[in-house]
Amino acid sequence: MTSLHELPQRMSVMPGASRVGGTGPKLALACGVIVSVTIYLASVGANADWQYYLTTDECLNQADTLIGDRLRVSGKIATGTLLVAGDRRSATFQLVGQERTLAVTSVGLVPDNLLEDREVVVEGRLENSQSLQADKLITRCASKYESRAATDIVANSTERAGPRR
Numbered sequence: 595m596t597s598l599h600e601l602p603q604r605m606s607v608m609p610g611a612s613r614v615g616g617t618g619p620k621l622a623l624a625c626g627v628i629v630s631v632t633i634y635l636a637s638v639g640a641n642a643d644w645q646y647y648l649t650t651d652e653c654l655n656q657a658d659t660l661i662g663d664r665l666r667v668s669g670k671i672a673t674g675t676l677l678v679a680g681d682r683r684s685a686t687f688q689l690v691g692q693e694r695t696l697a698v699t700s701v702g703l704v705p706d707n708l709l710e711d712r713e714v715v716v717e718g719r720l721e722n723s724q725s726l727q728a729d730k731l732i733t734r735c736a737s738k739y740e741s742r743a744a745t746d747i748v749a750n751s752t753e754r755a756g757p758r759r
Contacts, residue, residue, distance in 0.1 A: 646666070647665075647666035647667060647668045647715050648667050649668055649692075650667055650668070650690060650691030650695070651691035652691075653665065653667045653696060653726075654696055654723070654724075657720060657722075657724075658723060661720050661722060661723065662719060662720065663719065663720060664717070665717070665718075665719075665720060666715055666716070666717045667689065667696065667717075668713065668714070668715045668734075669689035669696065669713070669714065670689070670690045670713050670714070671689065671690070671708070671710050671711060671714060672687065672688040672689070672690045672695060672710070672711075673710045673711050674710065675687045675710070676708070678708065679704075682703065682704045683701070683702065683704065684700060684701050684702075685699075685700045685704045685708065686698065686699045686700070687710075689714070689716065696724065696726055697725040697726070698718075698725070698728055699725065699726075700716065700718070700730075701729060702728075702731070705731055705732075705733050708731060708733055712733060712734070713733070713734040714731055714733050714734060716728040716730070716731055716732075717729065717730035717731075718730065
């Protein structure tokens with residue numbers, strides 16, 4: 595039988611428990627490491643996705659220092675240059691700036707609304723001073739850049755025509 599003097603000592607020494615420190619400091623350290631790693635990964639991911647794009651002319655003017663770099667370039671697809679594969683997994687075209695033209699080869703899904711004379715942003719690597727190997731194409735919405743007067747004319751003409759049936 596256990597005496598009353600032995601009972602408190604037996605209860606304080608449980609299997610798997612340590613007498614000094616406990617789990618409090620270990621748990622705080624583990625939480626600190628998890629929070630630090632999460633903040634680091636979030637900042638690295640945000641920096642990669644929040645890069646600005648260059649215009650076609652800016653890219654070509656700085657081409658010698660950008661070869662091999664991953665970048666985003668904005669421009670307009672030149673009329674008569676767009677060739678899209680039948681399976682819509684690749685396209686080639688000329689990206690036109692104000693003064694110069696950049697050859698683009700894109701491998702990856704091609705957006706359905708990719709058309710000539712449309713503003714696009716391409717993301718990829720500059721292969722040489724005249725061509726970009728893209729893996730992402732983003733078409734810019736033309737309606738966002740229309741003048742307010744043009745939008746009002748379209749709205750007024752649909753009001754006069756009445757609802758479609």
